[in-house]
Amino acid sequence: MSSQKPCANPKCEKGIGILACQGCQRVFCKRHTTEHHEELSMELEKIIYEHNSIRNRLQQNDTLEILTHPLLKQIDEWESKSLKLVQTAAEEARNKIQQILIENKSDLIKDFRILTQELAIRRATEDYVETDFDRWKAELIRIKEEIKMPKHLKIDKDFISSGDMIKITSQVLKSSQRSAEKFDQVCGYIQVEDNRRLAVHYGLNARDASVYGKRLYSNGSHNIRLKIETMQDNYWLFLGIISASSSLRENVYTTKSAYGWGGTNESSKFVYLEGIENNGTQYGYDGDIRKNDILEIVLNCDQQTIDLFNIRTNKKYEITVDIHRCPFPWKLAISLYYSGDSVRLI
Known part of the structure; x- marks a missing residue:
C-alpha cells in the first residue's frame, strides 16, 4: 500500500501531497501549495486593511473624539435632571472621564504600535500561518472595541449626597499588565x-x-x-x-x-x-x-x-x-x- 498522501485540495484529482502547511497541517501538491499561499496572502491583506482602518481612527483629532464620547453624553443627561445641585459633581466627573480616556487611548496606541511592528516583520519575512491570523484578528477587535467603549470604565448614577452624586469607576490596567507576556x-x-x-x-x-x-x-x-x-x-x-x-x-x-x-x-x-x-x-x-x-x-x-x-x-x-x-x-x-x-x- 502506498504511503503517499494525496493533495488536500478537493479539486486536485491526481496530485500527491509534497508540502505541509504548518498552520492548517494539510499537505498539498506543488501547484496547490502555491494557491494555498496566495489564499493566505489574501487573508493577510484583509487584516492589513482592517489594521490601517483602525490606525486612521487612532490618528483622528483626540480632543474632538473625547469631547463627543458617549460617556460624556451620559453625564450631560444626568446633569440636566439635577440642575445646580449636580453641576460641580458633573464637572469633576467630566475631568476624570477625559483623563481616563486619554490614558486609555495612550495604552491602546502602545498596544497598536506593537501589533504594527509584528505585522510588518511577519509580512516582510512571509512568516505567518492561520493561527497568527486568529490572534491578530482578536487583537484588532479588542482595540476597536476599546476605542468605542473601554470595558474597564463605568458610571454609577446614585443620588446619595451632593458630595457623591455620580461615581466614576475605573479599573485601568497598564499596557504591560493587560497584554502580559506569553x-x-x-x-x-x-x-x-x-x-x-x-x-x-x-x-x-x-x-x-x-x-x-x-x-x-x-x-x-x-x-x-x-x-x-x-x-x-x-x-x-x-x-x-x-x-x-x-x-x-x-x-x-x-x-x-x-x-x-x-x-x-x-x-x-x-x-x-x-x-x-x-x-x-x-x-x-x-x-x-x-x-x-x-x-x-x-x-x-x-x-x-x-x-x-x-x-x-x-x-x-x-x-x-x-x-x-x-x-x-x-x-x-x-x-x-x-x-x-x-x-x-x-
Missing part, C-alpha cells in the same frame, strides 16, 4: 502548554531548543517574571533577548542579535553579547541559577539595557545592549537543553 514561536523540541505560559523540552536526547515571547518591545521598561520549574542537574538554559527581525534558531544564544545569560553550574558561567559567549566573571555574573528559582528580567528599552534579578540569591546583573547589533523591537528568547526541562511565566 510564549509564542518555538524552534526545536519544545512544546508550549498551560495557556502559553509554560515551555517544556520534550526531546528524547539532550539538545538545544528555543522558545520566544509573543510581545515585541521598543520603548519603556518591561518586567518579565519566570520560574525555573525543571532543570536537570541545574546544568543549562539561556535567558535573554534577540531582535524580532532575527531568524529562529534552536541554539538562540548564537544568534548575532542575542544578548543574555547562560544559567548553568558555576564552572561554566556565560554572558552572551551579540551571540558571542563571554566568561561571566568579567561581567560580575556567577551563573548561579537552579531549579525552582524565580527570576525577573527587566527590558529597559529607553536605557538600552537588560537586567536579570534572582530572588533566591538577591543578585542583580545588567547588560548594555548595542541597538545597532540588536535593533528594536526586541523579543524574549529562552533556550533549554535537557528533555523535561521547563520554564514558566508567572
Whole structure:
C-alpha cells in the first residue's frame, strides 16, 4: 500500500501531497501549495486593511473624539435632571472621564504600535500561518472595541449626597499588565502548554531548543517574571533577548542579535553579547541559577539595557545592549537543553 498522501485540495484529482502547511497541517501538491499561499496572502491583506482602518481612527483629532464620547453624553443627561445641585459633581466627573480616556487611548496606541511592528516583520519575512491570523484578528477587535467603549470604565448614577452624586469607576490596567507576556514561536523540541505560559523540552536526547515571547518591545521598561520549574542537574538554559527581525534558531544564544545569560553550574558561567559567549566573571555574573528559582528580567528599552534579578540569591546583573547589533523591537528568547526541562511565566 502506498504511503503517499494525496493533495488536500478537493479539486486536485491526481496530485500527491509534497508540502505541509504548518498552520492548517494539510499537505498539498506543488501547484496547490502555491494557491494555498496566495489564499493566505489574501487573508493577510484583509487584516492589513482592517489594521490601517483602525490606525486612521487612532490618528483622528483626540480632543474632538473625547469631547463627543458617549460617556460624556451620559453625564450631560444626568446633569440636566439635577440642575445646580449636580453641576460641580458633573464637572469633576467630566475631568476624570477625559483623563481616563486619554490614558486609555495612550495604552491602546502602545498596544497598536506593537501589533504594527509584528505585522510588518511577519509580512516582510512571509512568516505567518492561520493561527497568527486568529490572534491578530482578536487583537484588532479588542482595540476597536476599546476605542468605542473601554470595558474597564463605568458610571454609577446614585443620588446619595451632593458630595457623591455620580461615581466614576475605573479599573485601568497598564499596557504591560493587560497584554502580559506569553510564549509564542518555538524552534526545536519544545512544546508550549498551560495557556502559553509554560515551555517544556520534550526531546528524547539532550539538545538545544528555543522558545520566544509573543510581545515585541521598543520603548519603556518591561518586567518579565519566570520560574525555573525543571532543570536537570541545574546544568543549562539561556535567558535573554534577540531582535524580532532575527531568524529562529534552536541554539538562540548564537544568534548575532542575542544578548543574555547562560544559567548553568558555576564552572561554566556565560554572558552572551551579540551571540558571542563571554566568561561571566568579567561581567560580575556567577551563573548561579537552579531549579525552582524565580527570576525577573527587566527590558529597559529607553536605557538600552537588560537586567536579570534572582530572588533566591538577591543578585542583580545588567547588560548594555548595542541597538545597532540588536535593533528594536526586541523579543524574549529562552533556550533549554535537557528533555523535561521547563520554564514558566508567572
